[in-house]
Ligand SMILES: NC(=O)C1=CN([C@@H]2O[C@H](COP(=O)(O)OP(=O)(O)OC[C@H]3O[C@@H](n4cnc5c(N)ncnc54)[C@H](O)[C@@H]3O)[C@@H](O)[C@H]2O)[C@@H](O)CC1
């Protein structure tokens with residue numbers, strides 16, 4: 001599903017209005033009705049059925065006026081508050097405002113301290129507060145009276161329903177602009193905005209609902225959005241199919257080069273995850289002295305020693321035999337010999353390569369090696385690893401996650417999967433995919449090794465590198481969400497996530 005910036009959304013509205021001749025007021029009516037449906041649902045179980053609607057002077061406020069009119073027509077008690085000077089209301093919002101005036105609806109303007117004190121008292125009398133102060137038109141940090149209104153709303157302890165996006169959240173990046181409404185539910189129109197999806201905006205939205213307001217699909221298709229949300233439907237379509245007349249070779253051979261003394265678990269987790277994701281054969285390459293431990297724990301994979309795979313005195317002896325995908329780095333350590341092996345893999349591999357963990361740390365020491373890639377490459381850094389790869393600070397990365405992932409992909413022609421709350425995936429052309437699954441419980445040792453194994457297992461089955469990365473990110477998060485349900489976010493382990501992969505996949509295949 002596409003995700004839009006404020007500008008793209010404005011453009012979409014313009015196309016709907018100018019090219020498809022759908023009057024803006026119809027879109028506003030549909031938007032209002034979509035929110036009314038949710039308010040009515042919420043009111044069913046509430047004793048206090050009075051609704052307060054807080055409106056700004058733009059079209060977000062206009063939606064609020066539509067909502068007020070419909071609720072009044074249901075015979076409900078509605079108080080509408082306009083923040084600012086009503087003479088500044090224009091266009092469709094003005095038409096809807098004037099209808100309310102003619103209806104003799106309860107409308108109060110909020111302009112100064114005195115009004116604010118009154119507002120605080122009045123909101124006490126309502127069961128639901130509706131936030132129509134600002135939407136995608138947010139242009140500058142919130143201050144003054146609006147800031148105080150938002151503080152009152154957030155303090156109210158009432159159910160808060162936001163129109164389109166909580167006021168104060170920037171639709172372009174999910175950042176709080178000075179102050180923002182903390183909603184329980186947000187109804188966004190037609191397509192999510194970036195700010196509805198990225199954190200902290202996503203938290204401020206509460207439950208997010210995406211409602212159609214009658215913008216034609218052709219109008220949406222006309223906008224070449226560069227950002228998409230990874231949805232269940234998308235992943236269902238991408239999962240490799242299994243056919244009756246097949247054998248293990250049909251599902252590919254994954255090579256996992258991972259583990260070192262003290263970090264054998266990484267190799268085991270990644271290898272098992274590749275198998276659990278459907279790879280036909282998994283070969284795990286570890287330092288020779290670890291092979292007994294690995295074989296004890298990993299009975300379905302084939303173990304090879306690093307020495308067998310690659311002889312550092314004779315680089316020509318680097319042997320890849322019919323692998324369909326390679327992962328390198330989980331728990332590998334940073335020994336010089338391993339760095340050479342990494343470089344050999346990057347230079348010589350002709351099948352997709354996933355580089356993770358220590359592989360990335362070593363890559364950071366000689367990043368130019370990426371220029372010699374022959375095969376598609378996927379890197380899976382967390383912000384700390386990304387900082388080493390780019391020289392940016394972790395803070396800079398976290399504030400610009402989309403731009404950083406996209407910038408790296410465009411520069412080095414690799415697929416970048418940047419971990420964090422809402423994993424970001426960018427392809428080599430700068431198309432960005434945001435993952436919607438996962439939870440903070442997944443920030444636990446070994447969780448990344450599982451993801452790497454999943455990507456590699458899916459790659460081995462022959463889906464494209466981008467498809468494998470998208471599918472793995474979604475399924476990894478889904479397994480993590482199932483694990484959190486079972487064990488709670490505090491206690492869940494990477495091994496538990498691994499065990500939930502099959503059920504996540506089964507759940508997806510049911511539909
Ligand atoms: N045809 C359309 O454009 C539609 C728009 N819709 C609604 O309209 C919203 C967008 O409307 P607008 O573009 O009018 O914008 P908003 O209603 O979000 O903002 C209104 C005005 O507030 C001012 N403003 C910006 N930042 C401010 C700040 N920090 N403090 C005080 N004032 C500030 C700006 O001058 C802006 O034009 C959407 O979020 C959605 O709710 C829906 O009605 C559907 C149709």
Ligand SMILES: [K+]
Pocket residue numbers: 060131132133134135162163164165166167
């Ligand atoms: K809003």
